[in-house]
Amino acid sequence: MTAISGGYTEVLVTVPTTIEEKPLCKVYKRRWVILAIFIVYTGGNSSQWLEYACISNVVTKYYNVSSYAVDWTSVVFLLVYTPLIFPASYLINKIGLRKGILIGGGMTALGSWVKCASVSPGRYWVTMVGQTLVAIAQVFMVQLPPQVASVWFGSDQVSTACSLGVFGNQIGLALSFLLIPIAVRNHPDMEDVGSDLARMSYVVAGFNTIVFILIITLFQEKPPLPPSIEVAKKTDCSQDFIAPIKRLFRNTSFILLIITYSLNISVFNSFSTLLNQLILTYFEDGQEFAGRVGLLFIIGSMFGAIGCGIILDKTRRFKETTIALYILSAISLIATTFLLGKRSQTAVYIIGGIFGACIGGYMPVSLEFTSEITYPEPEGTTAGILLAGSAITGVPFTMAYAWLIEVIGDVWANVAMTIVLVIGTGLTALIKPDLRRQAAHAVTINKEEEKNNHLA
Template identity: 45%
Template sequence: MLKNGQIEENVLPIVRALKKRWFILIMYIIYATISTFQWVEYSIITNIVMRYYNVSASAVEWTAVVFMVMWPILVFPASFVIDKMGLRVAALIGCLATAIGAGVKVFSVGQNLFYVVMIGQTVIAVSQIFILSLPPKIAVTWFKANEVSTVCSLGIFGMQFGSALGFLLPPMIVRNHENVDDIGTDLYKMCWGLTAVITPVAFLVFFFFQERPKYSPSQTQIEKRDNKEEVTLSVFFSSLRTLIKNKSFLIHTTSYGFCYGVFSAVGTLLNQFILNYFEGAEKDAGRMGLVMIIIGIAGSILTGFILDKTHKFKESCFVIFLLCAISSGGLLFSLELRSKWLVYLAISVFGFFLNAYMPAGIEFATELTFPSAESTVAGILLATSQILAVMFTLTLSAINKTFGTFWALSVQTFILLVGTILTGFTPNILRRQEAFKKNVQFEKVPQDRQ
């Protein structure tokens, strides 16, 4: 290239992480929080919802189970849309559908309107397919290579924090009044509150959420931009075939599904588990769910930091999974002792490891499948997880009703032990780290040469 009559040497593409990346991440965290709040908002007050709408416990469980059912049905169309249309379109669909679903439920207050609740929950369940698979895509698109695992953990923080609020706030807002009309008033307040919060967030996402930054944050992203292939149905299904043939990914997907499935089942059935041991303890059930998630958030963020420093993805997954199984047994033991303070302690430890596994599992999957599209990888991972979540939730619910909570939690602990063994058999292949190492010299280019 000529400049002022001379050949310009060492012209390199600009590698720069913009400050706006944090604003993009914060917007995502906020609307992911509002979406996942609505996953457990009815199931955590199952007994109250049963009274108001005159429905069975199983019907209330389906307000949460519908989130798990929609994933395997729509994950591949949604993944294609994300890969074809990009990050901004996925963010818009996820956020706007969450707002629409919350708005629908404003009209669900009435003892014969439980079907409207289910319509609203189904719309939000669809929105989550465009939300929960985005953290790894946001991380690699907007952030530096040494920030990816931490940012993925922070993205998952939105999901976890939403679940935490979903456990905490509904029992505080919707009280078990003797007069069912008063319950309806409380439900109305909760539905309007969600709509009021999500509406301005939807406007922010519409006007300020960008597809990608002006400059690539890493040399690996520059290469992906330069070599980006137009996404067609043929290309998309070819990438799916590649993933399905990846035995390491398939083993890991199954073990991840075991952990996520248990997480979903516990979130859905926690109210019933706790009330079987402590009568009239609806608020305690909500607080225990909150503690499980809040302590888990700390575990999730700590895991992301450790992975960025050590890159020990498989080892971290195995140790965390084993500790999940052990702490699940501890939760069962504490419930059998009927000691509330011990249950709070046990569920804190259980939540710490259960939530810590989420970012570790997603990051390990990304390593095993690089350079496959992150959203497609996460979509398949979560679709399998949701299928297993439905199976585990319905199975543990049936065991709980037929044989009792002791046996339901015993089966849960066994599932986690099987997942630990599967993790041990997963090959430790770190393809993304190998790509980062090849390009590390480009990351260290002096600023005056960028």
């Protein structure tokens, strides 16, 4: 448009106002400190999940309780999760990420100290009280890896960061399998067993107290500027907790993912809880061997989690990766069953690591897949619902697995679990890969390029 004014020709350029301004974003170096604190925070809690189950033969003798009673020290983590996850998610939405993690860290430390007072043959109930407190604390952490990743990391690192957040949970389990069978020996004298249990309890309590102090002094709510366009464009959901849940349960792909995740992780939880009993069936006095197998199982899961996170950041192939991990998990479980019968320690080590890599890789992939198909809903809420599904199925799965092992033997029990994984694979194939978060990122980038081209 042109106009004549005072002998000069004015050129008026009309710039379209429909093109959105690109939000101001920045990725901060301190994100790695925040993630490191979150890793040790979740590791300190998860290390106590199988704390007693991985030495079940010692615990049953010291406290004079049944193996089923010892199983409940891990089952309680699944049992309390279901009724508490929604209140915890609501509370975290209201008070913020930092305060939610402070609650989880404080309760983990408190439960650890309570268990220090449980080292006496007549105080198994005190052990369960402390274990229950630690189990309650988990609801303030296990659904948070996607949220921590999205709040602090850019689009090209968010899947890797989520995988590393899950890594903390795995490293806690790995340390349990490695150190606890060594720290608590199967002594003939119960006083020696009590001394080992006391030493273990004080070390765990001291570690979690240090972690709680780190959270108080160093953990931050969020960076001054958002790390990515997707995070910048998300609306504040802290004032509306119910509406996102209603929308989520109208998402068919999300419902399918809840079911498939629940099946896969319930198999993982059942196998991990009863691994000590499975190993001792084939290897006499194999407590430490069971611990080493569990260690390789968890180390494999850590490498699987990190590797799959990197793959997702590079390829964005969420559905394909999920299906591949499901198939490999089923194959690995059957191979583990076969090799246990052969009583070859080397073979059990190898396949245990492979099985762990498949199951461990599946966890962060599913969490990130959930964030993609439910964007822009809050990551903590979506992950919480996903994990609640696995907690609901986890208790009956573990009890049923223990019953099947006792009634029909471990071989057919593992066959049953493999069938569950096959069913989960088929259901995963039905999920529509509607990657909404990636679409939002692409739309904003395209608009920015359109704006730059127009101005040029």
